[in-house]
Amino acid sequence: MSLSHEREDNLIKTLKENFPTDIKDATVMRRSRINVTVAPEKILDIALFLRDKLGFDHPTGVSAVDYNRESRFEIVYHLASIANPAQRDILINLKESVPRNTPKATSLVRIWTGVENFERESIEMFGLQFEGHPRPEKLFLNDNWDGPPPMRKEVRFPTD
């Protein structure tokens, strides 16, 4: 499919105009999927801009990825919009990287209330720390597992 990515390019352009230095990388992954990598210090401002100016009013999830070979965790906020019907299908992956030995990030609960459970899951599964999170406790693994955070790559289980 050779569809033009006009909406996506415009979004990226707006973002880059407003945050010329803080956005490290912004690409169109495929139709209606945008990857935006930002500096961890500035994520609050960019998130606020995305929510208030561009209409990305709800998160569809938060993922954490363990790149143990590059010694970093990547935290990905998946953001979508309901308020703006023209960009309902557009999904922004807002990414930030934190070093693996000091995995500290800023919580975005005060921007999107919905990320609370997702961030809690990242805390227990990867051992990340979110500053400003209202309840940094275990969610699923309470009573289930008390070893190291199980989703880290170095944690291996007897498997085939």
Place this chain on the structure above:
Amino acid sequence: MAPIVGKVRGAANSLLAYTTGLRHLFHKPYTLKFPQQRYAVEKGFRGRHLLHLDRCTGCGICAWICPEKCITIVQRGDRWFPEYFYGRCCFCHFCTDYCPEFALEETVEYDIAEYTRDRLVWSPERLAQPPMKKDDKYVFSVEGRRGASQVSELEH
């Protein structure tokens, strides 16, 4: 005025619910009386496996694709066959799909409960036995004027 209308409407709706329910007293039975009446499971249902010993080469592709590693390849004389542990098989039948020699087949047998765990291990010989014939098959019909009901397969 309005509360009375609401009450009357509520009473009418209650009555409607009762009549709708009571009408179903005169419908044909829907419940299958299981050990006597069985649902006519169609061919292609993914029940337990049937192993054709003559076709099996013991290549082990079934054990490789199995999502749960419930298949072990065991030796019989100088040949190798799969052995299933049904306490772990999820009946996805990817093994049947991926078998290059068409040695595996789905059967409609599903009632294979046991008292002990080790009885759930099915040796190649046991897998090679054809499933038992079960009679009294029933299907479901929605054609009747009085709703869905079970009918014998022969009548259908």
Place this chain on the structure above:
Amino acid sequence: MSAQKPAQSDDPIELLADSMNVWVGKLSDIVHKVIDTEPIRNVINWARMYSLWPVNITTACCSAEFGAASGARHDLERFGVLPYGSLRQSDLIVIEGTITKKMAKRLRMIYDQMAIPRYVIAMGDCAISGGLFHDSYSIVNGAHEFLPVDVFVPGCPPRPEALEHGIIMLQEKIRNSKVYPQS
């Protein structure tokens, strides 16, 4: 007073009570034996067979097929299986699927609170051996690791008919069992 053993009392009433205890114990043995004879046992087992009330606990996704089996087409109440809220009055645990470590504790607690006789059906692969999740970090590989299981019903999930077949097998087992399993 010695700490190891209570001293033999000289009180005649206590002596009498001790011997009474012995008598009562003997009597209960006799009663157990009488009850375990053929006609009485058959009546008791018949009653137990057809009032298997399962506890209202669902461990995982096989509950969908348990629900279907309780529903209109299969109707488990034909076998006297009626899901019930109170632990003390139920006789059966149908373990419906994966047992996580978190749930296993609760399951054992529930089993311990139930009155004897109590029976366990392991429904589905996960309850038998861990099934699809056998290499996961948070589950128990099979109910047999911490509960005495009576019938194993394989399937992922089993058809409602297969569960009914398992219940018929459990009834068959109860028919041939003793009234007091320990004696």
Place this chain on the structure above:
Amino acid sequence: MTTTDKPAQESTLGSPSPDEPGAQTLTLSVGPQHSGSGHMRLIVELDGDIIINAEPDPGYVHRGIEKIIELRNIIRSIPVIERPSIIDASNLNHAWVKAIEELQGVEPPARGQYLRCLLNEMNRIMSHLYWLSIYGVFLGHTTMFMWPLGDRELFIDLAESLTGARITYSYLVPGGVRRDLPQGFAEEAIKRTEYFEKRLDEYENIFFKNPLFTSRAKGVGVLSRQRAIELGATGPTLRGSGVEADLRKDEPYAAYGELDFKVHTRPDGDSYSRVMVHVDEMRESSQLIRQILEKMPSGPVRRKAPIVVPRGEAYSRVESARGECSFYMIGEGGDKPYRARYITGSYRNMAAISAVLQGVRLADMPTSWWSIDYWPVEADR
């Protein structure tokens, strides 16, 4: 017992002045062995019988699926992907194969796409019917438990003849589907959907107009439109709050772009509107099944796709019965994904439970939170 050096009031529980609002609260733990909880626990804080705060305690069914699918190849993962919501297996499976196909660049043949939609819609009806029957249990309405489960079996029969399994199909594979339509499927399906729509009218008479139901569902457990969006609620919960959002329309996938259907919403955001959204969706899906069978193209059902996850990232979104199900997949070129993030509708709706339950009476708790259509197994994964 006698207390000597303490004043008498302190020995009683709680605060000495019970008239003050919020002074005496009681914390209840509901579940997991409870007929109104399912496989989860709700920690409920009560003032009198009004719920001040309700915290879900999930994790009773957490099986570590995200770790497992990192360790198995993509075909072997298919049954694992389905298990979180076996009553809605096809939709979850669709999200998985869609993510893989996006990475591989494989487009399934048209007939395969239609067959996927067919099974998805049947699954949506089955899932909603199962949900409705459990709603009946929570209401104490035995007929509402029996009827939907009985009618669900009619669709299960159809799905079984198509796929070979009652509810866990493993039917969608990368590149298409596993089997073609069996003989006589279309006629039987049309008969059954028409019958089912007649049944839905009967449901309307016996359940949804019944004061027994309306008095317990209307105005109870209100989730406002603004709050629903903020919390990231999805699926029928969101549409029950008046937001017209459906991924089948917003981002048409498979054959949904060529099909004609409506997105149903209700404005009120209470339990009743959420229930009615489900009912309207069932009617719509039933209509869709006939439409799909009518428009079904001929041709192959499956295209060859390798067992490989190419290097790259993909984010697939699918409208499952309980809302948006999505996979965020990172491939490395092997036969397994490097990371596959699995976000289901129930997981997103988990945040809505506390919001819905605040201010509700304890007796209305089961019916209020179950109207969110929260399936704990799907949320825990």
